[in-house]
Amino acid sequence: MAGRRVIVVGAGIAGLSAAHRLATDHPDVDLTVLEAANAAGGRIRTSPFAGLPVDEAADAFLVRVPWALDLCRELDLADELVTPSARAASVWLDGTLRPLPTPNVLGVPLDPAGVASGTLPASDLERLAGDGRPDTPIPDGDPTVGQVVRACVGDAVFERLVDALLGGVNAGRADDLSCTVMAPQLLAAARHPDGLLAALRAAQQQADPSAPVFNTHPAGMGHLVDTLATRLGDRLRLRTPVTGIGRTGAGWLVGTDNGVEVADAVVLAVPAHVAGDLLTPVDAEAADLLAAIPHASVVLATFAYRRDNFAAPGDQSGFLVPRHAGLLMTACSFAGSKWAHLDDGDRCLLRVSAGRIDDDRHLSIDRDGLQRALARDLATTVGIEQPPAAVRLSPWPRSLPQFASGHLDRMATVDERLAEAAPGLAVAGAFRHGVGIPACIRSGAEAAAAVA
Numbered sequence: 001m002a003g004r005r006v007i008v009v010g011a012g013i014a015g016l017s018a019a020h021r022l023a024t025d026h027p028d029v030d031l032t033v034l035e036a037a038n039a040a041g042g043r044i045r046t047s048p049f050a051g052l053p054v055d056e057a058a059d060a061f062l063v064r065v066p067w068a069l070d071l072c073r074e075l076d077l078a079d080e081l082v083t084p085s086a087r088a089a090s091v092w093l094d095g096t097l098r099p100l101p102t103p104n105v106l107g108v109p110l111d112p113a114g115v116a117s118g119t120l121p122a123s124d125l126e127r128l129a130g131d132g133r134p135d136t137p138i139p140d141g142d143p144t145v146g147q148v149v150r151a152c153v154g155d156a157v158f159e160r161l162v163d164a165l166l167g168g169v170n171a172g173r174a175d176d177l178s179c180t181v182m183a184p185q186l187l188a189a190a191r192h193p194d195g196l197l198a199a200l201r202a203a204q205q206q207a208d209p210s211a212p213v214f215n216t217h218p219a220g221m222g223h224l225v226d227t228l229a230t231r232l233g234d235r236l237r238l239r240t241p242v243t244g245i246g247r248t249g250a251g252w253l254v255g256t257d258n259g260v261e262v263a264d265a266v267v268l269a270v271p272a273h274v275a276g277d278l279l280t281p282v283d284a285e286a287a288d289l290l291a292a293i294p295h296a297s298v299v300l301a302t303f304a305y306r307r308d309n310f311a312a313p314g315d316q317s318g319f320l321v322p323r324h325a326g327l328l329m330t331a332c333s334f335a336g337s338k339w340a341h342l343d344d345g346d347r348c349l350l351r352v353s354a355g356r357i358d359d360d361r362h363l364s365i366d367r368d369g370l371q372r373a374l375a376r377d378l379a380t381t382v383g384i385e386q387p388p389a390a391v392r393l394s395p396w397p398r399s400l401p402q403f404a405s406g407h408l409d410r411m412a413t414v415d416e417r418l419a420e421a422a423p424g425l426a427v428a429g430a431f432r433h434g435v436g437i438p439a440c441i442r443s444g445a446e447a448a449a450a451v452a
């Protein structure tokens with residue numbers, strides 16, 4: 001790649017990861033990263049709140065998949081990472097908080113004895129004592145999470161536990177979400193001849209129960225972004241929106257407000273609908289596939305309460321709210337209990353989310369009204385009656401892509417179209433493998449390898 005010029009469009013975690021891979025593995029490449037916003041990071045943002053570094057979106061990453069942890073090791077950040085202080089969580093069911101069953105895998109209980117009274121009907125508890133073989137055939141190919149879980153352990157487990165967890169993470173309807181993308185371990189277990197529950201129990205016996213599930217940095221996940229941006233130096237150009245791309249015999253043309261850049265290869269690390277707009281003149285089929293990916297809009301509200309008004313349980317990380325509960329909020333994280341570095345002893349920090357693919361009520365409420373509505377939900381669920389000492393609202397419109405059945409096949413078609421019509425161009429982002437930080441880092445690394 002010596003002497004080649006590569007432009008990465010977008011400096012979210014996917015674009016920064018692509019740029020880091022190119023700069024590290026191909027130091028001779030002439031690399032430029034163009035970002036429209038005033039700062040790098042995209043939907044990873046840490047900012048001061050109540051005197052503490054509190055994330056405005058993702059506050060951690062999964063450890064059981066390698067990409068984020070490996071990157072932190074490469075950046076000499078691994079020794080600084082911390083794990084949650086509290087690991088227990090609850091779910092709001094029938095007007096009360098009930099503990100999530102232990103053990104569970106993505107909300108599927110592995111032992112009926114670990115399910116709190118009132119969480120599930122007796123018939124479903126009886127079924128959980130079995131092996132989890134499906135009572136209806138699971139479709140071939142890429143079934144939805146709902147099709148897999150309902151068939152193997154019943155509707156109540158799915159609607160009261162699994163959809164609350166997986167649907168909450170993705171702000172989606174787990175009945176519509178690809179099991180291959182969202183819960184591949186459940187799909188593999190469901191297709192095991194011994195049954196879903198038997199396969200999950202066998203895997204659980206091999207796992208270390210003390211192993212961390214999540215990591216974060218005590219300065220917030222923005223520290224990972226800052227570290228990557230600092231390494232890029234002046235190769236990262238902020239406040240430079242890309243207005244169009246095209247191809248000539250000289251290579252790729254990348255239009256900006258400041259003129260046209262010429263490159264040998266381009267990585268589009270932008271949201272799917274933005275990539276679709278830019279790709280329309282290049283390949284309409286790939287553009288349409290990307291533009292058709294639906295996205296949920298969410299908001300994350302951070303509340304600070306005085307300790308004498310509310311003190312979260314020290315052993316609880318937070319709770320989930322199923323879609324049938326009738327509340328605006330979808331989840332609440334007890335940030336100070338979850339993370340020791342966010343416990344200052346005087347205030348209790350809560351991170352409350354709202355918004356789903358089929359619930360956009362928060363978009364029609366002004367900021368004051370939204371704050372009041374979520375505070376009412378906190379009064380309902382955890383009994384906080386006093387006003388907060390501070391509130392921060394972080395809206396994230398069109399932020400969470402939805403992965404319908406067959407998503408990976410559609411992404412393969414996009415790659416095939418671009419390989420034919422746009423050699424030297426790759427796309428990366430949360431719409432590829434999942435919304436988590438590791439999945440985005442993976443997509444950036446794969447895009448870097450593709451253009452290399």
